[in-house]
Amino acid sequence: MDQRERLIASRSVYEGAILNLRVDDVIMPNGRETKREVVEHSPAVGIVAVQDGCLFLVEQFRYAVRTSLLEIPAGIVEKGESPVETACREIQEEIGYRADRMEEIGRLYTSPGFSEEELIFFWADGLSPSKLPADDDESIVVRKVPIPEVWDMIRDGTIRDGKTVAILSRLALEGKIAYH
Template sequence: MEAQEVAAAERRLSSRRIYEGHILNLRVDDVILEFGRTARREVVEHGAAVGILALTEKGGVLLVRQYRYAVDEETLEVCAGLVEKGEEPRDAAVREMQEELGFKPGKLTEIGRFYASPGFCTELLILYLAEGLTPSRLPQDDDENVSVVELPLKDIPGRLAEGTFRDSKTFAAMAWLMAREGLRPGV
């Protein structure tokens, strides 16, 4: 397969922030494209976040069930949260585990980094594998109400095929885990 040429970077001509919020900002940029054309880009500025694939000694994965207002549904997700200003992603992962799962990892391994939706959002997701869990609880955030669910590894392929995991970080984490464990998709 022949390597493809990478498109030239777009150069910003102007930028204006139209919204500043607690967890995100929205800006509109005018850019110049290759060959002199111009375009408008709407960019959601969002800080980094972590997702944690927490494995139990019983051969399961700890997930959180919670209602997500933006999509008006209850989701089943890997433990996750924002990296606070000045906080290292690894420390954020440990804190989120204690707040949402009530456990601390004995071993925490970074397994990947990816953008949530690079077409319009700056959010970088850092995914970790947590093993050797020991009980350790911090209070949940005031605006969260999560419950912990343990899902056996053998159930992951079927749940993935059924569409149980509807957020990108959990979908990516489960696909990674299936590849690692040699689990085959099935319906």
């Protein structure tokens, strides 16, 4: 059975710096009309950077949830930038390292019930110090955490960021990082 919904009308209700919001009128496969609220968001990247058995994490206050979170370095793909270029820039801005090689390792939709944002993950290899200035609107603390401790931090709720938990779990399932 075809599960696609057919668009009847669409209207923009908000345009912001990092996201837009639109409301679509659609017809469901059963013929019923309904509305869909959609957050339009540029793609973003997340970077898994491991050095000497430790994962680089960034701690930053996230206003929407009113708490500091530990996350893998990440950022929005800017206009004219490819995802790999974004990943290279973000690790220099956020953790102060550059990578000799950046390999795409997966993609996911962050919240497909209401957002079209796609997150593209990269594995950063061959790290060496190289710092770019941080973004004006970010205050970041860099943490280098041994991989076994990362799993404990996920288990006890210290790490609650979805993208971080998702990509590390996938890498563990694939045998690319150790799970204890």
